[in-house]
Amino acid sequence: MKFTAPYACFTRPEFKVERISYDVPTPSAMRGACEAIFWKPEMRYKIREIHVLKPIKYFSIWRNEVNSRQVFATAQGWAKKGEGSYFADDDRAQRHTLCLQDVAYVVDLDIEVLPHAAADVAKYRDQFQRRIERGQCHHQPYLGTREFSAFFEKPNPDHSADCADPSLNRELGLMLYDVEFQEQPKGPVSYRKRDQSGDRIVTAQAHPRFFRASLKQGVLTIPEQPLS
Numbered sequence: 001m002k003f004t005a006p007y008a009c010f011t012r013p014e015f016k017v018e019r020i021s022y023d024v025p026t027p028s029a030m031r032g033a034c035e036a037i038f039w040k041p042e043m044r045y046k047i048r049e050i051h052v053l054k055p056i057k058y059f060s061i062w063r064n065e066v067n068s069r070q071v072f073a074t075a076q077g078w079a080k081k082g083e084g085s086y087f088a089d090d091d092r093a094q095r096h097t098l099c100l101q102d103v104a105y106v107v108d109l110d111i112e113v114l115p116h117a118a119a120d121v122a123k124y125r126d127q128f129q130r131r132i133e134r135g136q137c138h139h140q141p142y143l144g145t146r147e148f149s150a151f152f153e154k155p156n157p158d159h160s161a162d163c164a165d166p167s168l169n170r171e172l173g174l175m176l177y178d179v180e181f182q183e184q185p186k187g188p189v190s191y192r193k194r195d196q197s198g199d200r201i202v203t204a205q206a207h208p209r210f211f212r213a214s215l216k217q218g219v220l221t222i223p224e225q226p227l228s
Contacts, residue, residue: 001107001132002155002162003033007059008143009099013176013208019097023056023170024215025143027222028178030107033141033150038128041194042117046110050220051164053104060098066091103143106155106162116196129154164218172213177226180207 010022010029027047034045066088078084111128113121131137132154141150155162181189187203194200209226 005150036141049108051106168218175213
């Protein structure tokens with residue numbers, strides 16, 4: 001699976017306000033890009049390797065953002081009372097973002113079926129490949145943030161433009177592996193879940209998981225499990 005884009009930003013979680021990108025994509029970011037093309041609740045993508053095809057280049061931008069978060073309950077209260085308002089111009093703040101420029105990646109992945117799946121993995125694999133060949137997607141994939149749309153295609157392993165840059169070798173430190181959701185009765189996060197018990201809304205606590213990342217000859221290998 002090959003993704004290209006003029007811009008990308010894979011935000012490091014240790015910087016809360018300013019957005020600073022990792023040097024290369026995180027596995028969860030590439031999983032999200034694949035899910036934009038094809039996704040079913042009976043399957044999941046397992047990212048194995050990320051091949052970096054172009055030199056890593058950065059650029060900086062300043063963006064106007066708002067300081068406050070949207071709270072649905074507050075808006076409901078305003079609607080109920082018939083009073084209350086919010087003016088974004090009075091809540092502006094300029095924030096710095098360090099992004100990646102002119103990126104291209106090839107992703108090696110496996111498709112795994114979950115225990116409640118009724119079909120064979122070949123069905124989902126073939127559907128995924130057909131959508132890539134036709135250029136179909138549920139929504140346009142993006143690399144890190146939604147304003148950085150990505151293009152996708154099937155890579156050609158015999159073409160030099162689809163091979164990793166062998167000059168890229170560097171230690172990347174701790175990198176986000178994924179966000180793990182542990183179900184709790186009054187967790188702050190709620191989402192729809194489908195498994196052997198059926199379709200239901202659950203609440204959970206979100207926990208970020210990390211791994212020690214290293215780029216060797218342009219290839220980032222994802223371990224089987226994150227650090228404990």
